[in-house]
Amino acid sequence: MQLYNTLSAEERAQLIDEAGKDRLTLSFYAYAKIENPKKFRDDLFIAWNALDALGRIYVAHEGINAQMSIPADHFEEFRNTLEVYDFMKGIRLNVAVEQDNHSFLKLTIKVRNKIVADGLNDETFDVTNRGIHLKAKEFNNLLEDPNTIVVDFRNHYESEVGHFEGAITPDVENFRESLPIINEQLQDYKEDKNLLMYCTGGIRCEKASAYFKHQGFKNVYQLEGGIIEYTRQIKEENIESKFIGKNFVFDHRLGERITDDIISQCHQCGKPCDNHTNCANDACHLLFIQCDECKAAMENTCSSECLETIHLPVETQIELRKGLQVGNKIFRKGRSESLKFKISGDMANKPLAKIDPKNVSKKSKVKKIYLGKAEHYYTKSQIAQFLIEKNELAVGDEILILGPTTGEEHVTITNLFVDGQPSDKAQEQDQITFVLPFKVRPSDKIYKLEKIEENA
Known part of the structure; x- marks a missing residue:
């Protein structure tokens, strides 16, 4: 019984190209009581591996959180694998705005203590007492209310390239950090203000809305399906987008364009830019924003030190990395003194530049x-x-x-x-x-x- 990947990412990419079939990138989540997460994980792997489904999935006693890539012609079969579980019947699948056949190249299903690391003790409050879900048009209407406070529950490197107009964008690196900071900032508004929250796909707001209601906030609302579902609705219903810029995503694309606005800067030269890159130095892998000119001049590196490092003999680079953590364990997200134009916290609400829509359509x-x-x-x-x-x-x-x-x-x-x-x-x-x-x-x-x- 196969319960692991037998192909490397490179081999999988080649098979996808040779097959020549379109794939769909999508995400979903569900909170539920899962008695045996390990068995649940193994059953999912067997079912999804047979469909050539790939992705990064976390399961826990409290539910499932998934970002995936599936063959488009297996979409209904994939949905059927979810429908066999009562808690996932009729589940909303957030299909990506932009598609890329290589968004995920392995099927990774991990058993975790929680599907989102929030640092909360779920026994101390009712996690099912969530905020009111709003669709795109309702969300826009409440944004116009002067009595509304809108909060971005994503991290600094996500909100930097795109966010809702007027949103509070905490300078945090993870969801766990944001909860106490936002709670302290909004103490004076518990009774009379509308607390409007959003995140990428909705999962963080599911827990956050219940937490803030427990903290005494009276009027708590959340964007149903997050930015991904909001974007689908505004396009289908021809609604004005109150979100400006890019939506950061957690696969190799690192972003989906929502509007033509560029609200961030190249971290190295300050030019309007919202393209993330990973430092090419294998001992760094810093995530930062880099324009095409700096990308060419710096050869995908974040600093002169890293640029020098990648030109050393491979054997020397390996020697320098000895004793250091590697891969995702050292994957830092935009925190470095080398980044002269890095902005965190209060983000711009006005575009610094616009992309050329003609170039986008040609690229596709x-x-x-x-x-x-x-x-x-x-x-x-x-x-x-x-x-x-x-x-x-x-x-x-x-x-x-x-x-x-x-x-x-x-x-x-x-x-x-x-x-x-x-x-x-x-x-x-x-x-x-x-x-x-x-x-x-x-x-x-x-x-x-x-x-x-x-x-x-």
């Missing part, structure tokens, strides 16, 4: 064609080496290099060497090299991008 009409994988990067000469596993590549082609640390990098091929010799074209099983100003890793994949002709 591009087909990715899998070519192969990275083999080596020669740091001193800035030469990248790839193996072409299928299809062809030619000088002048636009390519995408994609990797968990490298992120997404778009490059146009201006020179090409095949098996060490200059060439205009490479084909299956060719080993290619070309100049690249940033480091690539063996886990990186290379794709050719082709524009899809629009229907007249």
